Amino acid sequence: MTFKVPKQFTTVGVGRLLKEWKEEDFAASLWTTEIPLAVAGFNYGRFKKKEVTDSETKYAIEGYATSEVPDYLRGFPGNLTPSRLTENAMVEAQNSVRLFTQYFGEAPYGRLAITQQPQFNFGQSWPTLVYLPLSAFLDSTQRWMLMGGDAFRFTEFIQEVTPHEVAHQWWGHMVGWASYHDQWLSEGFADFSAGLYLLWTESKPDKYLKYWERARKAILDKNEFGLAANDAGPLWMGLRLNTRRTGGAYNRLVYPKGGYILHMLRSMMYEAQTKDQNFVVMMHDFVKTYYNQSVSTEDFKRMVEKHITPNMNVDGNGSMDWFFDEWVYGTEVPSYAFNYSLSDDGDKTVLKFTVEQSGVSPRFKMLIPIYLEFDGKPFQMGRVFLVGNLKSKEFQTRLPKRPKRVLINAEHDILASQVSVNGK
Ligand SMILES: [Zn+2]
Known part of the structure; x- marks a missing residue:
């Protein structure tokens, strides 16, 4: 694919950059790929480019951002320089690539360009190329100045948008x-x-x-x-x-x-x-x-x-x-009531508990995980299998140590309407 843009701009394409050259007032670039790509996109702007190669995955992570904000944000107080935060976005992208490589397998593309686009809250992913919203290149103080109270909710979107878009290298591009x-x-x-x-x-x-x-x-x-x-x-x-x-x-x-x-x-x-x-x-x-x-x-x-x-x-x-x-094919959502007690028995602790499933049809089945928490992090002790609207029998087990508390669904393991523990 060949691009020709006014010479002050940089084009970022998909695949691999084969060569760049000047043609009068234009900057031209030629992009190619040895790997089949289902879709192709591009970005261009007055970008500053940064680049790192991840030592673990050998992925080349490139960052492209402008040193000035688009016209619609000119005149806002503060020093809004998106390219100052390019490295943050690149680190997030690098960590995402590492993590998803471990969980989902290697991605074949070898390169990922993280690019700023002028929309404030919209991200998109192409093979080897991610558009991040402008807001991802602003810090929390700047977002606060621009958005006031909405900035808080928005911060959550920002912390998720980079890994979400990077994940599309697997989901959407490698697997359609x-x-x-x-x-x-x-x-x-x-x-x-x-x-x-x-x-x-x-x-x-x-x-x-x-x-x-x-x-x-x-x-x-x-x-x-x-x-x-x-x-x-x-x-x-x-x-x-x-x-x-x-x-x-x-x-x-x-x-x-x-x-x-x-x-x-x-x-x-x-x-x-x-x-x-x-x-x-x-x-x-x-x-x-x-x-x-x-x-x-x-x-x-x-x-x-x-x-x-x-x-x-x-x-x-x-x-x-x-x-x-x-x-996937249904809309049921269960609720759970968990009741438990702990009592001492010599140097052991006896845990007794029941789990009740409700709000579902008679054939609704689920495995409900039970967690013990000793100091801070809960860990899964086991699972209870229930069918329909049913209270389990009372389970009893001896523990070598008294847990601080016992939980169900501690990691949001099940999409549930309500979860109560000992009536609360
Ligand atoms: Zn998406």
């Missing part, structure tokens, strides 16, 4: 989607990836947990017609979820509920000994198997069934129909 029904495999998986990024890059779990709580509210909070996005229908309906009474349901469902579905699978596949290994193996296989193809929801379901763990095999037939029927 077959039809509008399957777009959650791109947007939902990118949202899941942004959550994973918060889990691994933040020293405390707060941001990660708040991220899933916000996703939960986006899915379940009611609008002015008394309808939640989740009431619009199964996320498999994709863009058709948007109606006059459920405007925005596509964004509020396909992204966060799509993310939740992968998050719930990851939680069910987690094991204390091997951590995320079951999940990681499945995701690597998924990317490898469907590289450069468009996948359907059923393709992904078959991949989950290929990697099904014994505890997920609740029907004993190797099928994940139960899970996909509930979460």
